Amino acid sequence: MSDTPILTIGAPGLDVDRLVADLHATADRKMNDGVYADARVARAEKTNLVHLRGSDDFITFYLTCLRDAVFVDISDFEIRERRRFFSPLLVSLKKTIWSLLKFYTYRLWSQQNQINGLVITALQGMEEQSAVRIAALEKRLAELEQKTSGHGS
Numbered sequence: 001m002s003d004t005p006i007l008t009i010g011a012p013g014l015d016v017d018r019l020v021a022d023l024h025a026t027a028d029r030k031m032n033d034g035v036y037a038d039a040r041v042a043r044a045e046k047t048n049l050v051h052l053r054g055s056d057d058f059i060t061f062y063l064t065c066l067r068d069a070v071f072v073d074i075s076d077f078e079i080r081e082r083r084r085f086f087s088p089l090l091v092s093l094k095k096t097i098w099s100l101l102k103f104y105t106y107r108l109w110s111q112q113n114q115i116n117g118l119v120i121t122a123l124q125g126m127e128e129q130s131a132v133r134i135a136a137l138e139k140r141l142a143e144l145e146q147k148t149s150g151h152g153s
Contacts, residue, residue: 074110
């Protein structure tokens with residue numbers, strides 16, 4: 001097998017490296033501005049969270065994404081049919097099926113939303129407690145280091 005691509009797409013004067021750099025810069029700017037905090041974006045960008053792991057803000061950002069995406073959407077939605085034939089009949093059938101399914105699943109969704117909310121609240125509480133404890137330990141360590149360096153002088 002050859003490493004030559006089967007198909008290439010390009011245009012005269014197109015600087016792919018610059019285009020990619022501009023896209024990265026725009027994405028970074030939007031990330032900093034909070035544009036990507038939306039739950040749908042969080043789901044789409046979940047693979048990029050691996051790259052944020054080393055960041056100090058990873059846990060805060062990840063918990064915010066979880067908080068935004070934690071609840072199952074149990075609201076009604078518009079039922080449409082793209083097929084031309086029997087469209088009104090199919091829409092009516094789908095609405096009937098949806099109302100029956102909603103009757104059986106609403107309680108389940110509600111319980112799942114409650115559990116999801118409790119879990120994310122617990123995670124955020126644990127993160128906040130850990131942050132306070134770490135800050136106290138860092139302060140204590142700095143005080144001990146200052147005392148130790150003061151005696152050695």
